[in-house]
Amino acid sequence: GAVVSQHPSWVICKSGTSVKIECRSLDFQATTMFWYRQFPKQSLMLMATSNEGSKATYEQGVEKDKFLINHASLTLSTLTVTSAHPEDSSFYICSARDWGRNQPQHFGDGTRLSIL
Amino acid sequence: DAKTTQPPSMDCAEGRAANLPCNHSTISGNEYVYWYRQIHSQGPQYIIHGLKNNETNEMASLIITEDRKSSTLILPHATLRDTAVYYCIVRVGGSEKLVFGKGTKLTVNP
Numbered sequence A: 001g002a003v004v005s006q007h008p009s010w011v012i013c014k015s016g017t018s019v020k021i022e023c024r025s026l027d028f029q030a031t032t033m034f035w036y037r038q039f040p041k042q043s044l045m046l047m048a049t050s051n052e053g054s055k056a057t058y059e060q061g062v063e064k065d066k067f068l069i070n071h072a073s074l075t076l077s078t079l080t081v082t083s084a085h086p087e088d089s090s091f092y093i094c095s096a097r098d099w100g101r102n103q104p105q106h107f108g109d110g111t112r113l114s115i116l
Numbered sequence B: 001d002a003k004t005t006q007p008p009s010m011d012c013a014e015g016r017a018a019n020l021p022c023n024h025s026t027i028s029g030n031e032y033v034y035w036y037r038q039i040h041s042q043g044p045q046y047i048i049h050g051l052k053n054n055e056t057n058e059m060a061s062l063i064i065t066e067d068r069k070s071s072t073l074i075l076p077h078a079t080l081r082d083t084a085v086y087y088c089i090v091r092v093g094g095s096e097k098l099v100f101g102k103g104t105k106l107t108v109n110p
Helices: none
Strands: A004-007 A009-014 A020-027 A031-038 A046-049 A067-073 A076-081 A091-098 A106-108 A111-115 B009-013 B020-024 B033-038 B045-050 B061-064 B070-075 B084-090 B104-109
Touching: A004 A091, A004 A111, A020 A031, A020 A111, A031 A067, A031 A076, A046 A067, A076 A091, A106 B045, B009 B020, B020 B084, B020 B104, B033 B061, B045 B061, B045 B070, B070 B084
Parallel strands: A009 A111, B009 B104
Antiparallel strands: A004 A020, A020 A076, A031 A046, A031 A091, A067 A076, A091 A106, A091 A111, B020 B070, B033 B045, B033 B084, B061 B070, B084 B104
16 A cells, blocks of 8 residues: 555656656545655755645745646645756655654655756 | 764675664654665655554564664665665654655665
């Protein structure tokens, strides 16, 4: 149980385009999902907390107009990187927590984004 | 910043137990300790979590000291596939956020 699916696994696109990444909890409902970013040889950095039916909460330094988050249902959150540029190239990972405040977060397999 | 301290790297022989330590001296009374691992180019994998009692599941055992200031993750019979970066995490200030430190890079050798 507690499977989180992330799609796509990797994407390559031209500078200036927008890219949408989906995160789904497959066998549980998640009122809260999280989006992380990881640059090479670095640890995961939390970008934002996605709450079902309300606005996401962004970490300091993360541009909310550039990284649009939508959490329209209890099993789906999306991250859209708008007008992506080469510096946005990174490994994006989502997670979701099963019901119960102290339950662990479960992570997707990540999306490797390369902007040319 | 992460609230935990881990050694940057460890080595273990295949088939032997791997004992990964973690210090969390500022942990508060109701905060859980979570362990994850990340194999190269994959998302983190949940391993185990605990509050104050020792815990065991099919993947590992978690030993938490009585004062809760440190813990040890035990992989009883390490395999080559256990080579990964292991993260010990205590959530920030009672929030749901997970702050990932640098973790311990465990290398299991044949």
